[in-house]
Amino acid sequence: MITLNVILCYLCLLLGLGFISSRLFRGTSKDYFVASHSIGPFLLLMSVFGTTMTAFALVGSTGKSFERGIGTYGLMASISGLVHAGIFFLIGIRLWAFGKKFGYITQIQFFRSRFESDRIGYLLFPILVLLVVPYLLIGIIGAGKTIEPVTAGAFTEIFTNPSAPQWLGGIPPWLTGLVVSLVVLTYVFMGGSRGAAYANTFQTIVFMLMGVVAFIYIINGLGGLEQAGKVPARITDNGMVVQDFAFDQKTAQLIKNEPPKPIGKVLHSENSNLTDRQPHFSRTPITVEFKKKNPKTGAISSFERELGIPFITFVSYFFIPLSVGMFPHLFQHWLTAKSASAFRLTVIAHPICIMVVWVPCVLVGAWASGVLPPGIPPPAVLSAMLKLLVGDPVLTGLLTAGVLAAIMSSLDSQFLCLGTMFTNDIVVHRAGSGKYSDKQIILIARIFIVVIVALTYVLAMMAKDANVFDLAVWCFSGFSALFPVVFAALYWKRATKEGAVASILAALTSWLYFFHLSGYGGEMVVGPGIIPAAVCFGFAVVAMVIVSLITKPPSKETLQKFFPSG
């Protein structure tokens, strides 16, 4: 109950901030959609970082490190620091400049103008919506999955049908999803992009702080940093994977297992000398067979897991962070910037913010391999470590608030961007400028946002058992495959509307093909370990180049408009 009260306090604080920031709303559609281009460096950094980091940054990174080891940081975080900062510098500032100069509010307005084509908007619009919607579902489903376990036992007489028997009395996912959706809807509805920027800043600070606080408590629980380094699972001379330590909750101390507790055995590795290695501290692929116990029946079964990361997968993962170049909700954040100079702090500090959040979580995931059963669901690793080593309901509530903050700081921007796109790219575009007054445009956007939130909530309840993190990678892959379109539009004068359409269709068809092969959202690689995003990206580039070169170049007026320095 204490945990739930902490979470409710956090949500009330967020709503209060929403009310305060809505008082700053200037009443114009430009202010509602892009905060009248008035957001300064710190708010821009926090809102951009908060938007790009979902719940994966806290719970997903810890779980992935528990599965794969420290290679998770290089695979997903450090490369994102390089690619994201590069995109903010090369794509973000340029799009902001055109948006400010020509009054664009959405990506599609820019593409329609750059490619001299009205129809490209109608092609791109449903694709962007289809890629953003699963991203929204991830947030709502993830919130439900986070709250139920930590509130178990709070309302045993009211909530009698839990997702798992041990969570009896926990807040059910349908109620969490509803509350989170309504909280986000409230401050986005009232304050638009300015409200979202303030809320994002608050939430980003909360989830960064909570990640660090959880890390410090876990280190103390393990008996200090040096002791923590000895904790991860180890391979013995006969190829068994063992845990050398266990945590005794009565004495609140780490005790040595004598003899070490076997939890699995090595099946395959390219490295012949594995004795005394802690496989979670390297990135060499090692296939291990683990045992797990079914919590309902008590039956023991075995499963295989590949620790480490194949080199080709590590390299091809570079294509995933390219997705930020095509996120419509990030485009909208870029346009809120007061000036090009506002981007400077984001370009420099974004990689550092990633490091501050991810390094502790990746370490905790690797340490967890030495004290948690290997069969635990990876997304539950961070909360299980806190429960085992700390067990404090206030801290659990604060960490859960941090996870919710990471989720909601992405949800708000996505809800707002879909409302903005529907309003500007479809309704106002078809009616022609001048048909609706500024107040009517804001009203239309708000109605769309309410409808989108309601639809998303219903869809999330229908897909509540989906593996949210696998689905996230597929969303990113789709946006990455569209990246050649935005890059060519900004840097290649010869890029034509036919080339852009061919590139979009190549990206879409190849993405749908792999999505189908994966069983609609499962984890998959192509050939020796290449991720599908890399292949889709390749098809999109080839289509863009070949079709652009065999079709008529853009008009002189368009080239002068988008390449002003000759």
Add this chain to the structure above:
Amino acid sequence: MNRKVIWVLFLLLFMFHQDFWWWDDTSLILGFLPIGLAYHAAFSLSCALLGWLAIKYAWPHKLQQFAEENTSGEG
């Protein structure tokens, strides 16, 4: 230093991301920090440094000026 140097540094940094040196090394720095993770944390700091260099030596002044001239507001 000009834009070409920044691009070369970017590509070098990208190549250094695909590290071979500590791929198989599980030793710890200060008794707790795996060397592979320390390397990539240093890589993150290098990205921030490259961002600072890009802003200092390759800032798009003309583009900034272009954006801040009279806006046309075609939407």
